[in-house]
Amino acid sequence: MKLDRDQVLHIAxxxxxxxSAEEADRFTVQLSAILEYFELLDQLDTGAIPPTxxxxxxxxxxxxxxxxxxxxxxTVLQAPRTIGxxxxxxxxxx
Amino acid sequence: xxxxxxxxxxxxxxLITESKMFCHCSSAxxxxxxxxxxxxxCLGMPGMLPLANRRAVEATVMMGLALHCAIPxxxxxxxxxxxxxxxxxxxxxxxxxxxxxxxxxITVPLEQGIKTIRIRRVHLEEDTAKLTHQGGYxxxxxxxxxxxxIEIVTESDIRTAEEAWRYLVALRSILRYLGIGSGNMEEGxxxxxVNISLRPVGREELGTKVxxxxxxxxxxxxxAIAYEIERQTRLLEQGERVEQVTMGxxxxxxxxxxxxxKEGAEDYRYFPEPDLPPIIWTEADIDAIRARLPELPxxxxxxxxxxxxxxxxxxxxxxxxxxxADYFEVAAQACAGVVEAQTVANWLLSELLRLxxxxxxxLSANPVTAGCLAxxxxxxxxxxxxxxxxxxxxxxxxxxxxxxxxxxxxxxxKQISDADxxxxxxxxxxxxxxxxxxxxxxxxxxxxxxxxGQVMRQTRGQANVSIVESLxxxxxxx
Numbered sequence: 001m002k003l004d005r006d007q008v009l010h011i012a013x014x015x016x017x018x019x020s021a022e023e024a025d026r027f028t029v030q031l032s033a034i035l036e037y038f039e040l041l042d043q044l045d046t047g048a049i050p051p052t053x054x055x056x057x058x059x060x061x062x063x064x065x066x067x068x069x070x071x072x073x074x075t076v077l078q079a080p081r082t083i084g085x086x087x088x089x090x091x092x093x094x
Numbered sequence: 095x096x097x098x099x100x101x102x103x104x105x106x107x108x109l110i111t112e113s114k115m116f117c118h119c120s121s122a123x124x125x126x127x128x129x130x131x132x133x134x135x136c137l138g139m140p141g142m143l144p145l146a147n148r149r150a151v152e153a154t155v156m157m158g159l160a161l162h163c164a165i166p167x168x169x170x171x172x173x174x175x176x177x178x179x180x181x182x183x184x185x186x187x188x189x190x191x192x193x194x195x196x197x198x199x200i201t202v203p204l205e206q207g208i209k210t211i212r213i214r215r216v217h218l219e220e221d222t223a224k225l226t227h228q229g230g231y232x233x234x235x236x237x238x239x240x241x242x243x244i245e246i247v248t249e250s251d252i253r254t255a256e257e258a259w260r261y262l263v264a265l266r267s268i269l270r271y272l273g274i275g276s277g278n279m280e281e282g283x284x285x286x287x288v289n290i291s292l293r294p295v296g297r298e299e300l301g302t303k304v305x306x307x308x309x310x311x312x313x314x315x316x317x318a319i320a321y322e323i324e325r326q327t328r329l330l331e332q333g334e335r336v337e338q339v340t341m342g343x344x345x346x347x348x349x350x351x352x353x354x355x356k357e358g359a360e361d362y363r364y365f366p367e368p369d370l371p372p373i374i375w376t377e378a379d380i381d382a383i384r385a386r387l388p389e390l391p392x393x394x395x396x397x398x399x400x401x402x403x404x405x406x407x408x409x410x411x412x413x414x415x416x417x418x419a420d421y422f423e424v425a426a427q428a429c430a431g432v433v434e435a436q437t438v439a440n441w442l443l444s445e446l447l448r449l450x451x452x453x454x455x456x457l458s459a460n461p462v463t464a465g466c467l468a469x470x471x472x473x474x475x476x477x478x479x480x481x482x483x484x485x486x487x488x489x490x491x492x493x494x495x496x497x498x499x500x501x502x503x504x505x506x507x508k509q510i511s512d513a514d515x516x517x518x519x520x521x522x523x524x525x526x527x528x529x530x531x532x533x534x535x536x537x538x539x540x541x542x543x544x545x546x547g548q549v550m551r552q553t554r555g556q557a558n559v560s561i562v563e564s565l566x567x568x569x570x571x572x
Contacts, residue, residue: 014361016177053170053366059374065111065149068118076129076137076236085128086226086233089179 001039003032097292097330099323100300101252105265107244107275108221108283109153114240115220116144116187116370123224123237124281136240138182143369146171150242151194151373153274154218155383157244158195160268160390161213165380169194170372171218174362179234180222188245190364193217194373200268201392202260203410211261212249219243244275250289250300255319258288262312263414267391271416279311288319292326292336301326301336306350308342318343322350394419402426402435411443417458418442428468433475441471445485449492461495462488470498478502479509482555511558513565516549519557520565523548534570542566 008028012019019027079087114121117135134142158165172190198213221241226233246265252258266277266284277284286309291301306322309315326336341350389397391413398409398419412422422442426435446467450457470491474484479502487501494501502508510516523545524531533541542563549562 010361014175014177014363054368054371056371058371061145061371062148062151063118063145065113065147066118067113067120070119070131070133071137073127073130076132081231083228083231083233085130086235087129088231088233090232091227091230092179092225092232 001032001035003028003035095331096295097327098295099253099319099326100250100291100293101254101258101319102250102289103248103252103258103261103286104289105246105262105284105286106221107246107265107269107277109150109242109244109274110276111147111149111153111242113147115147115150115218115242116240119240121241123235123241126237128233128235129237131237132239137236138184138239144187144367146370146373147242150218152383153242153272154194154216154244155375155380156272156274156387157246157268158198158216159380159384159387160272161195161198161200161216161246163195163198163213163216165195165375166192167375167377168192168372171367171370172364173367174219174364176360176362178222179232180225181239182223182236186219186222187367187370188219188364189217192372200261200264202257202264204257204260209257209260211251211257214247214249216244216246219245255316255323258319259312259316262286262315264391267414271388271390279309279315282310286315288315288322290319290322290326292323292330301330302338304336304338305340306343307340307353310345314343314345317348318350321348325350388416398422402439404436404439408436408439408443412439415457417456418447421457421464424464425468425471428465429471433468433471438468438471441467441488445488446492449489453492455492460492462491466491466497473498473502477509477511477558479507480555480559483507483509507556509558510553510556511561513561516557516561517565517569519549519552520562520569523552524566524569531570542570 005024005028008024008031009019011031012024012027073085077085077087081088111121113119114131114136117133119131119133119136120126121131123131135144155165169189169192171187173185174188174190175185177184193215195216196214198216199210200213201208201210203209221238221243223234223236223239226235248261252261262279262284269275269277269284275283279285288306288309289303290306291303293299293301304322304326306318309318322341329336337355339355340353342353343349344351394416395409395413398404398413399406402409404412412419422439425442426438429435429438446462447457449455450460453460467488470484470488473479474481479487487498487507490496490501491498527545527548530541530544534545545566546559546562549557549566550559
């Protein structure tokens with residue numbers, strides 16, 4: 001499967017990555033090669049295998065609802081930028 | 095051309111739990127200083143593993159059952175990927191194609207009868223951090239990050255703002271009955287998004303869908319929908335197109351405003367959450383959860399009407415809150431055979447709840463228990479005090495915590511039913527109001543009302559009205 005340049009730019013946008021024109025071209029070739037490699041898996045006949053969401057055989061791993069200690073606020077506020085007791089980032093608007 | 099609105103709603107409701115959805119941080123985010131309830135899991139540190147909260151999972155199934163949903167025996171969590179600072183992991187743990195509950199329904203009372211709204215699904219996810227925008231910065235408080243959140247999605251069965259509002263009220267009522275959520279929109283514990291499209295009446299195919307967000311109260315939801323229906327109607331009538339956009343409710347100006355275009359719509363790249371094993375129920379598990387459901391609002395409403403012969407409107411008000419309905423039932427049973435249940439309902443709804451609102455108290459925590467109210471109403475029914483005095487007594491019961499007999503005793507409020515004592519007063523009133531007495535004798539019946547009022551005034555409302563009335567008629571007939 002070949003990715004086109006627009007798809008690569010779309011993925012970059014979703015990942016909030018800015019790509020130069022040269023990078024977009026390069027990653028289009030590289031990501032296509034990776035996808036093509038994965039296509040090898042298509043050669044396996046998986047018709048008899050039910051779809052699975054989990055590789056290990058576990059289910060209903062649940063914890064009791066009880067609260068414990070959280071991190072000290074000073075630890076949390078080691079973020080690159082803080083204002084008061086908030087972590088601050090450059091303004092984002094939804 | 096008349097248009098019809100087609101409305102679907104997505105409601106997010108926080109669950110009441112001690113700890114967050116996937117870690118042991120306290121979920122009491124609102125009262126805590128910013129970023130004080132966080133840990134590597136809810137901060138999205140690399141390599142941290144989530145562990146699902148059993149209470150939240152079971153609460154979601156309870157909600158599903160209360161909404162008459164099917165509970166699939168297999169369900170799982172998924173990652174919803176997006177980049178935004180409210181979720182430092184870069185994804186939200188949610189449920190995509192295998193939610194805990196699907197295909198249910200809820201009924202809402204409307205003037206023209208009961209309406210059924212289909213529920214598409216109920217799923218469980220984690221709430222996000224709270225962002226506030228200040229100057230050139232966005233401030234992040236991660237206390238809310240990871241608080242359990244259920245999402246309830248309807249089919250597009252809603253047609254009017256009124257129906258949407260009724261739906262939210264019914265949903266909140268169920269959340270509270272189950273004890274799993276507060277449903278408080280003002281505090282952000284319940285939030286909703288509304289999809290609205292218009293189509294000519296009688297047409298099957300749907301018009302362009304507009305999403306409306308940002309409503310912080312039940313009233314705002316009703317106003318926003320009404321406004322949006324009007325806006326779209328105007329566009330269509332002018333021959334213009336409705337754009338597929340997201341609008342936000344502008345509370346200050348009472349209108350919806352453009353937020354963003356839906357072009358290049360969401361691309362969340364959902365995939366199964368590899369860190370959380372699936373949930374597999376047996377029928378016995380689900381039966382055990384079902385057995386924990388209380389009587390729900392619709393069943394309670396029906397029973398209140400049948401068992402106590404209440405007016406439907408009153409029964410609806412009583413059934414909205416479980417605590418109110420319980421209070422009513424205890425009081426009505428204590429009054430059985432002495433005071434009619436409808437009378438108990440009247441006193442509770444119009445007097446006691448008003449006093450609760452005025453004093454800012456909760457019915458369940460106020461000094462006047464259901465037994466105290468019943469005691470007061472029985473005193474009224476024996477004719478020891480009249481209704482006017484009883485209202486004063488009730489107000490004092492609420493403010494002082496004293497019992498009805500105590501207040502009546504100390505304030506000397508007992509109704510005067512002694513005919514000899516009243517006869518004297520009536521004679522005095524007639525003598526002092528010769529003109530009114532003459533008018534009555536001339537056939538003006540209103541004059542009698544006036545004279546009764548005079549006697550009541552002299553006795554500070556304590557005279558037995560029916561005795562006063564018959565005494566007046568007797569003495570004036572001479």
